[in-house]
Amino acid sequence: MATTTTAPVVTHQDAHQTNTGISNNKLAMWLFLGTECLLFGGLISTYLLYKTRGNGRTLPTEVFDIPFTSVSSFVLLMSSLTMVLSLSALRRGEVERSRAWLLTTAMLGGVFVGGQVYEFTTFIREGVGFTTNPASSAFFTLTGFHGVHVSLGILMLMSLVVASAQGKLKQKNAETVEIIGLYWHFVDIVWIFIFTVIYLIPAE
Amino acid sequence: MAIIEQPLAIETSEAPVAQRPLGSLTRPQGGNGWRDWLSTVDHKRIGIMYGVAAMFFFIVGGFEALLLRTQLAFPEQGFLSAQLYNELYTMHGLTMVFLFVMPLAAAFANYLIPLQIGARDVAFPRLNALSFWVWLSGAVFINSSWLVGGGGPDCGWFCYSPNSGVTFSPTHGVDFYAVGLLIIGAASIVSSLNLIVTVLNMRAPGMSLFRMPVLTWMLLVTQFLLAFALPVIVVALFLLLFDRVFDSQFFDPDAGADPLLWQHLFWIFGHPEVYIIILPSFGIISEIIPTFSRKPIFGYSFMVFSGIAIGFMGWGVWAHHMFVSGIGPISVAAFSLSTMFIAVPTGVKILNWLATMWGGKIRFTTAMLFAVGTVAMFTIGGLSGVTHAIAPADTQQTDTYYIVAHFHYVIFGGGVLGLMGGAYFWWPKAFGYMLNETRGKIHFWLMLIGMNLTFGPMHVLGLQGMSRRIDTYSAGFGFDLWNLVATIGAFTIALAVAFFLYNIFASKRDAKHLPPPGPDPWDARSLEWMVPSPAPVHNFDEIPTVESLDEWWYRKYGYDEDGNVVRIATIEEAAQTGNAEGVHLPSPSFWPLVVAVGLPLIGYGIIFNLWLCLIGGLLTAGGLFAWVLEPVDDPDTGHGHDDHHDDHDGDDEAMVGAVADGEEG
Numbered sequence: 056m057a058t059t060t061t062a063p064v065v066t067h068q069d070a071h072q073t074n075t076g077i078s079n080n081k082l083a084m085w086l087f088l089g090t091e092c093l094l095f096g097g098l099i100s101t102y103l104l105y106k107t108r109g110n111g112r113t114l115p116t117e118v119f120d121i122p123f124t125s126v127s128s129f130v131l132l133m134s135s136l137t138m139v140l141s142l143s144a145l146r147r148g149e150v151e152r153s154r155a156w157l158l159t160t161a162m163l164g165g166v167f168v169g170g171q172v173y174e175f176t177t178f179i180r181e182g183v184g185f186t187t188n189p190a191s192s193a194f195f196t197l198t199g200f201h202g203v204h205v206s207l208g209i210l211m212l213m214s215l216v217v218a219s220a221q222g223k224l225k226q227k228n229a230e231t232v233e234i235i236g237l238y239w240h241f242v243d244i245v246w247i248f249i250f251t252v253i254y255l256i257p258a259e
Numbered sequence: 260m261a262i263i264e265q266p267l268a269i270e271t272s273e274a275p276v277a278q279r280p281l282g283s284l285t286r287p288q289g290g291n292g293w294r295d296w297l298s299t300v301d302h303k304r305i306g307i308m309y310g311v312a313a314m315f316f317f318i319v320g321g322f323e324a325l326l327l328r329t330q331l332a333f334p335e336q337g338f339l340s341a342q343l344y345n346e347l348y349t350m351h352g353l354t355m356v357f358l359f360v361m362p363l364a365a366a367f368a369n370y371l372i373p374l375q376i377g378a379r380d381v382a383f384p385r386l387n388a389l390s391f392w393v394w395l396s397g398a399v400f401i402n403s404s405w406l407v408g409g410g411g412p413d414c415g416w417f418c419y420s421p422n423s424g425v426t427f428s429p430t431h432g433v434d435f436y437a438v439g440l441l442i443i444g445a446a447s448i449v450s451s452l453n454l455i456v457t458v459l460n461m462r463a464p465g466m467s468l469f470r471m472p473v474l475t476w477m478l479l480v481t482q483f484l485l486a487f488a489l490p491v492i493v494v495a496l497f498l499l500l501f502d503r504v505f506d507s508q509f510f511d512p513d514a515g516a517d518p519l520l521w522q523h524l525f526w527i528f529g530h531p532e533v534y535i536i537i538l539p540s541f542g543i544i545s546e547i548i549p550t551f552s553r554k555p556i557f558g559y560s561f562m563v564f565s566g567i568a569i570g571f572m573g574w575g576v577w578a579h580h581m582f583v584s585g586i587g588p589i590s591v592a593a594f595s596l597s598t599m600f601i602a603v604p605t606g607v608k609i610l611n612w613l614a615t616m617w618g619g620k621i622r623f624t625t626a627m628l629f630a631v632g633t634v635a636m637f638t639i640g641g642l643s644g645v646t647h648a649i650a651p652a653d654t655q656q657t658d659t660y661y662i663v664a665h666f667h668y669v670i671f672g673g674g675v676l677g678l679m680g681g682a683y684f685w686w687p688k689a690f691g692y693m694l695n696e697t698r699g700k701i702h703f704w705l706m707l708i709g710m711n712l713t714f715g716p717m718h719v720l721g722l723q724g725m726s727r728r729i730d731t732y733s734a735g736f737g738f739d740l741w742n743l744v745a746t747i748g749a750f751t752i753a754l755a756v757a758f759f760l761y762n763i764f765a766s767k768r769d770a771k772h773l774p775p776p777g778p779d780p781w782d783a784r785s786l787e788w789m790v791p792s793p794a795p796v797h798n799f800d801e802i803p804t805v806e807s808l809d810e811w812w813y814r815k816y817g818y819d820e821d822g823n824v825v826r827i828a829t830i831e832e833a834a835q836t837g838n839a840e841g842v843h844l845p846s847p848s849f850w851p852l853v854v855a856v857g858l859p860l861i862g863y864g865i866i867f868n869l870w871l872c873l874i875g876g877l878l879t880a881g882g883l884f885a886w887v888l889e890p891v892d893d894p895d896t897g898h899g900h901d902d903h904h905d906d907h908d909g910d911d912e913a914m915v916g917a918v919a920d921g922e923e924g
Contacts, residue, residue, distance in 0.1 A: 073460035079382040082460060086452045090490045097494030097524060101509070108515040110508070185507055189516040192507035196498065214887075 084234045088241045091204075095245050098200055099252060102193040106253075110188035118181045119254055120174070127170035128250050131205070134163035135243045138236045148226040154219040157232070160239065161212040164205050171202045194253070201249060204242045211235050298847035300384035303794055305391050306370030307689060310682075312395055313363040314760075319402070320354030321756060323347045325749055328713075332746035334734040344730035345413035346432060350402075352416030353436070356536065357443050358398045360670065363678050364539035365394075365447075368454055368478045370689060374787035375475045377463025377805060379798050382456040384845045385886065390450035392855030394443055400859040401439025404432050408866075412436035415728065417529060417580075418499070420510035420521040425503055431866055437500040438862035444489045444496070445858075451485035454478065463786070465805035469563070472785040472808075473556055476563045477542030480570040484531045484538075492528035495521060504865055519584060526577035534573040536670055537637075538566060540677025541608060544630035547684050548612050550783045551627040552619025555809055558611045565604035565611075572601045582650050583657045591650045598648035605641055609634060624781070625699030629680025632707050636672025640665055643718065658728075661721025667714040676706065679759070687780050691793040692770035698762040705755035712748025716741035778834040784812040791837040797844060800835045848889060853882035 073079060106116065141156030175195070178184075185195045215235060218224045224231070296304060326347055330339040339347065369387065373380055381387050404411050409430035414423045423433050458479045462471070471479075499521070501507040508514040510521055549556045556562055578586055578594040612634050621627065643665040647653045656662055679702075686694045720741050725732060732738050779788040789811050790799060807813050817827040860875025 074462050075459050077460070079456050079460050083383065083452050083456045086455055086486060090448055090452070090486050093487050093490035094494060097491050097527075101494070101498065101520060101524075104517060104520060105509075108517075110514045185501075185505065187508075189508045189511075189514055192501070192509055196501065196507070214884075 078230060081230065081234055081237070084237050088237065091241065091245075095197075095200070095248070098193075098197040099248065102190075102197045102253060105189040105193040108189040112187050112191075113182045114188070114190050115178065115183050115194040115253075116190075116257065118178050118183050120177070121254060123170070124174065124250065124254055127167050127174075128246060130163050130170070131167040131243055131246055134160045134167070135240050137163060138239050142229060142232045142236050145224070145226060145229045145232050150219060150225065153232070154216055154224070157212055157216050157219065161209045161216065164209045164212070164239075168202055168205050168209070171198065171205075197249065197253070201242070201245060204245070208235075208239050208242055211238070295847070297852055298388075298849045300380070300388050300845055300847055300851075301796055302369045302373050302381050302384065302387055303689070303796070303798075305387050306366045306368075308391055309362045309369060309394075310366035312398070313359050313366060316354050316358035316362070316398060317756065320351050320359055321753055323351040323354065325753055327351060328746040328749040330730060331732070331742050333743065334732050334739055336731060339730060341730040342410070342413060345415075345728070346411035348728060349413055349415050349418075349432075349436075350405075350411040353401065353412070353440075355670070356416060356532070357440065358401075360536050360674050360678070361447065362394060362398075364478075364481065364536070365390075365450060367474075367539060367543065367678070367681055367685070368450075368482070371685065371787060372454055372457055372475055372478055373461070374688075374790070374794060374798055375472050375785050376458060376461065376466050377786050377799060377803050378457065378461040379802075379842070380845065381453055382461055383453045385848050385851055386449055386453050388848065389851035389854060390446045390453065392852045393449070393858060394446035396855045396859045397439050397442030397446060400442060400862055401435050403859075404435035404439070407863075408432050408435045417525050418521075419525075420499070420502075420518045421512055423499055423503075423521070424510060434500065434503055434866045435862075437496045437503070438865060441493060441496050441500070442858050442862060444493050447485050448489050448493075451482040451489075454482045455486065458482075463802050463805050466810075469560065470805055470808045470810070472542075473545035473559065473562050473566075474539075474542035474785075477538045477545070477566050480566050481535050481538045484535050484570055484573065488528045488531035488535065491524055495524035495528070498524075500865070519581070519586070522581050522584060523577070526580045527574075529580065530577040531573045533666075533669070534569055536674045538569065540633060540674045540681075541566065543677045543681035543684070544612065544633050546783075546785065547626045547630040547680055548615050549809075550684075550781050551622045551624055551630075552616045553622075553782075554615055554619040555784075555812075556611070557614035557617075558607075559808060561607055562611050565607040568604040569601065572597065572604070576601055579648060579653070582653045595648050595650045599645060602641060602645050602648075609638055609641075624683070625694070625696055625703055626680045626684035626781075628700060628703045629676050629683065632703065633673055633677040633680065636668055636676060636707075636710065640668030640670075640672050643668065656721060658726050659721035660717040660725045660727055663727050664714050664717035664721060667710070667717070671710050671714065676710075679703075679706065684781065685787075687776040687792045688787055689793055690767075691775060692767055692773070693776050693780060694762055695766045695769060698758065698765065702755055702759045702762060705751060705758060709748050709751030709753075709755050712751055713745050714748070716744045716748075720745075777830060779811070779830045782815075782830075784809040786811055789814070789833070790835050795837040795839060797839045797842040800838050800840075800842075846890075848886065850882050850886035850889060854879050854886065857882060 073082075075082065077085075107114065137156045137160045141153045141160060144150075144156060145153035175198075178191075183191045183194075185192060212235065215224060215232060296308065299305065326339060327344065330336055330344060369381070369391075372378075401412075410432050412418065412428075412432035412435060413430070414428055414433055414436070418433065418436060421427060423436075458471070458475060462468075498507070498509040502509050502511070508516055510516050510518055512518055545556055545562060575597045576594060578590055579598045582591055582594075612630075616631075623631075643661070647656060647662070647665065683694055683699055686692075720738055721727075723737055725736070725738050732742070776792050778791050780792070781788070786803060786805070787794065789803065803810065811833070814833040815826060815828055815830065816824050819825045857875040857877070857879030860878065861872050862875075864870065864872030864875055
């Protein structure tokens, strides 16, 4: 039975009950992340199809700097930890601490995006540009889409930081932080896939 | 059942504002000024706007079809140039699929889902407005290609590469195709998330999933298909756009790219799309047939589960569009089998509709005629579909008029006839007057005869070898007679549509002298018939507690000792009166419209001048932030934080993220 009598897992007191016990906002975010899986699925498939199609020019796999990308991947994964710490602080009512962790998360995300910009410019200097060959087009499109997702996440986190500084983000709004956290963790998980499939598995 | 005690989202918000009558809310209510429509967040008004816009584009797409059929009426005519012919059939397909059938289904979904599940609105009313305005902006954008793009897209609605590349399609038409469908896709994704959350979270007390009307179920499956199929076409369209605008190498065979990538991505979206088109119509006739047979739907759970099965299996058949593309014998065999299998749940549905009518007291109203016509025509289209599943036969049929005949029987016969039946059925609920039945029946017969004259001969033409998408043909191949018949049929359909529009206005004029239809003119079965016609802005005076499938029917009828149906309450006794005392509704907003206006500007910017992107981007981003900062409810409504509508609070940063991503992803 879809409707149950169990208490809903919502953090703020004035949330109305819904049939599923999950708030509308959170359910919508989960569904949205479902659609995002298909988006990244399509992009990852495209890259896998094209990863060895160099058209006689340099492939992305030939210019990868695995140690560098490993460090930026680690930074991105750590930002998931700080995201959770922020949520946990806000649930306990520690607004300032929560804001500090939000800011940290956004900054870690910024470091990742900065690393990606550096990586892209290096690759272009080494002869692998967006239009070089099907493999490079697929590479830049996939990682670029991911980078845009991280950037939008940073924008949302900074909006939360501003809201928090204005005193609008209180303990009862913890679910908002949780929902944006869902998005942030999703973007991280997608990166785990991308890093494994694209960087770590060697092309034949 | 315990769930009945559970307070539901909307219901708890009623009590505290009892002193404020609805009229003092800023929500446009009763007023029909243009501002009220531009800023509305009422799911019923949004549904009506979807319907009106869809009918407009039906006329546009129909006009394109008439031009095509005029060109083909006789052999070797020069009425249209080959290039214009290509553009017209492409835009005909795009218009009918994305700008007519899908939004018309969205009209029914928006209008009826909240009413059928006993809710006051959808989960995210402002996102609902956003979906409509974004869809409309995409529709206008893609059609503006005629004026500023150097002609429409000319690559067919599935726009295979490398035909879609700059080399073979040098005008901006295909750019408008890619950007326009991206905008429309974003609108549909947002709308699908909104409606899924609505159905899962906002049902009335006691409205368990298996007490929902079949229409709501089919619309739910459709929304899931939209939510998961559209991101795939979004990927494909981005790749195409990058190829054309930024010189990437996704579809350039000379650079070692694989043109089949486009076909796979397109049809992984494109086949679920077929069910996106057909399932709403299945749902509609599953409401009409029981009502006019005075019987419950036969095998309710079978109907629901076969709909879900179609939804799942629809993902496993896409490559049957690609049997001649060289995908290999194993793939062909596998997709042949899966395609034959998907006929099983569809057949279950057809048998259940027949069993519902069997032994019923059938009233052949216009809506019922359309529903029966849908079953019959869809069966023909379904059977020719099974012939495509047989790969050797399909090899002969691919790219001939046989395919055109097949999918028009499915989409026009199965989809459009059902939607037309739905229009006759729910017209009194939406507009408060009945469409004239005599004129309605003339409309039905014209449409049925017209479609069979148009699409029936195409079977013959296709099997004789006439390929689709040729702008003319030589005399003496045996194509002459049937092409002329098809053209006569196309004009018959046009006449039928004109007659439908006439019926709308004539019936409105007649309605002045007729008694109002009342809440339940058809003696129907589901909750929307419990409220006055037209449905009041707040839907339900009091959210009903649901005890069974066909709840409204069982509020009117019971059984005596012998098991005979007896009336236990008149419609007037059982229905609600439309008294809005104490109802609290979300306030209107202009921001969805502002956000939507920015998107086509970004589109023009990508194609013509990147500075336009900046203006469009600022409008969209500014609109989103203003939206977030705008209070969900008008502060003047003056109620405390405790009765704050959290369920309508879907527009916080989280959803901005979702929306912002929806644009680019």
